[in-house]
Amino acid sequence: MAKLADANNKKEAKLADAKKKKEAELADAKKKKKEAKLAIMKKTKEEMMPDDGNQDLLEPNLTWEQKVVNILQMVRCRELIEYNHKLGFSAPTCF
Numbered sequence: 001m002a003k004l005a006d007a008n009n010k011k012e013a014k015l016a017d018a019k020k021k022k023e024a025e026l027a028d029a030k031k032k033k034k035e036a037k038l039a040i041m042k043k044t045k046e047e048m049m050p051d052d053g054n055q056d057l058l059e060p061n062l063t064w065e066q067k068v069v070n071i072l073q074m075v076r077c078r079e080l081i082e083y084n085h086k087l088g089f090s091a092p093t094c095f
Helices: 001-049 050-057 064-082
Strands: 081-084 089-091
Touching: 001 064
Parallel strands: none
Antiparallel strands: 081 089
């Protein structure tokens, strides 16, 4: 009888250990998921930060035409120099 009780206690202990291990794995997975989400949000915030080069558009009393001209100038400049993923830096695209 005592052997049977010991065997049951060992099984229960193994099950409890397995349950704790599974809960720890789930907690780690949730933590990693949350960290990944925060990293994406941080990266998105950095991308959404205003460009210092676009200060011309913030000047008061610009007419609509002046704003359009400034935006077209920015687009034209970006077409001349673009980020090259293979090189890892901005490089001229037109020669």
